[in-house]
Amino acid sequence: MNRWFYSLGCLGIIKLSNICWVLYIEKGVAMGKGSVIALDAVTKVLGKKARIENLSFLCEPGKVYGLLGPNGAGKTTLMNLITGLYRPTSGMVRVLGLDPVRDARKVRREIGLVPQETSLYPELSALENLRFHAALYLNDSRAAARRIEEVLELVDLSDRAKDPVGAYSGGMKRRLALGRAMLANPRILLLDEPTLGVDVQGTHRIWDYVRRFKDEGRTVLISTNVMAEADALADEILLLDHGRKVRFGTPKTLKAEAGTTVVRIFPAPDSRFDESALRERLGDFSFDGEVIVVEAPGGEADLARILGLAEGVVRLAGVELRRPTLDDAFLAFTGRSLRD
Numbered sequence: 029m030n031r032w033f034y035s036l037g038c039l040g041i042i043k044l045s046n047i048c049w050v051l052y053i054e055k056g057v058a059m060g061k062g063s064v065i066a067l068d069a070v071t072k073v074l075g076k077k078a079r080i081e082n083l084s085f086l087c088e089p090g091k092v093y094g095l096l097g098p099n100g101a102g103k104t105t106l107m108n109l110i111t112g113l114y115r116p117t118s119g120m121v122r123v124l125g126l127d128p129v130r131d132a133r134k135v136r137r138e139i140g141l142v143p144q145e146t147s148l149y150p151e152l153s154a155l156e157n158l159r160f161h162a163a164l165y166l167n168d169s170r171a172a173a174r175r176i177e178e179v180l181e182l183v184d185l186s187d188r189a190k191d192p193v194g195a196y197s198g199g200m201k202r203r204l205a206l207g208r209a210m211l212a213n214p215r216i217l218l219l220d221e222p223t224l225g226v227d228v229q230g231t232h233r234i235w236d237y238v239r240r241f242k243d244e245g246r247t248v249l250i251s252t253n254v255m256a257e258a259d260a261l262a263d264e265i266l267l268l269d270h271g272r273k274v275r276f277g278t279p280k281t282l283k284a285e286a287g288t289t290v291v292r293i294f295p296a297p298d299s300r301f302d303e304s305a306l307r308e309r310l311g312d313f314s315f316d317g318e319v320i321v322v323e324a325p326g327g328e329a330d331l332a333r334i335l336g337l338a339e340g341v342v343r344l345a346g347v348e349l350r351r352p353t354l355d356d357a358f359l360a361f362t363g364r365s366l367r368d
């Protein structure tokens with residue numbers, strides 16, 4: 029009798045573990061479905077600390093995602109989880125429905141990575157750098173030669189292709205690294221601070237490429253601590269701080285959540301004005317002795333009305349329409365500035 033109960037118990041445990049396994053696999057498949065990158069409750073511990081903590085988010089095709097956070101927020105760690113360089117301590121990562129650690133080869137073929145350190149060979153030319161890289165990834169040498177030409181054109185380096193990379197500017201090196209990432213025509217691009225140390229002109233050039241890649245239906249993840257970059261490029265922004273998701277949303281929503289647009293009125297320095305008369309006209313405003321701040325949710329549309337009402341009561345020295353920025357959003361959500 030005892031044996032009979034024992035067998036039944038074992039069968040029960042086997043059955044239960046099968047059900048759990050099926051559920052686990054189904055969850056994995058469901059997570060990957062329709063999304064290019066999927067993270068579910070991912071934690072990564074490095075040096076005894078969670079550098080990414082309980083992070084979930086999805087990336088769709090044809091969109092740019094900004095990973096925005098201060099130094100040490102966990103942006104590079106997150107990229108390493110996506111490329112399969114790191115195995116999550118817990119949780120699940122899927123790239124095109126695949127596990128980037130188990131299916132590393134397949135996943136890496138679909139990812140073009142531009143790391144913070146461009147790791148180009150300075151004594152080799154752009155052409156040689158690309159040939160070296162192509163030899164590792166592209167089997168057909170004729171197709172590789174054609175692709176190298178296309179890529180050099182894509183990043184506007186055809187005319188400097190034979191110059192040693194050591195003589196390139198920072199912007200040119202970044203463009204070459206971007207071209208190298210594009211060699212295998214990947215569906216996903218991971219750019220780790222792609223404009224760090226690049227001048228304004230070079231930065232705008234790189235932004236143009238990113239927009240083009242997105243229009244081609246690729247998914248682009250850009251890590252940055254430059255809010256203007258995230259604002260200019262990202263469809264969705266993941267605000268990260270201490271490895272945790274602070275917010276995930278469009279730049280517009282994040283800014284709207286952070287506060288409203290205001291008109292800042294600067295009274296002439298030697299002038300005085302009647303605050304209660306102004307309050308009667310404008311309604312609520314704040315004044316710190318230097319600047320009058322009035323909410324203007326309508327933006328420009330409110331500006332003329334507010335100025336019209338203030339005139340006659342205040343002698344104006346200047347006026348400014350100020351919209352909330354991503355920096356304001358970060359400050360509002362974390363209590364500190366991105367630049368701290």
Ligand SMILES: Nc1ncnc2c1ncn2[C@@H]1O[C@H](COP(=O)(O)OP(=O)(O)OP(=O)(O)O)[C@@H](O)[C@H]1O
Pocket residue numbers: 074075079097098099100101102103104105106253
């Ligand atoms: N291998 C490691 N062992 C221990 N700690 C690590 C390791 N790699 C990174 N860290 C720590 O994890 C945190 C997140 O680092 P990560 O490089 O992901 O940040 P980041 O947002 O990319 O910052 P940055 O912009 O400076 O590159 C940092 O505090 C870093 O010191």
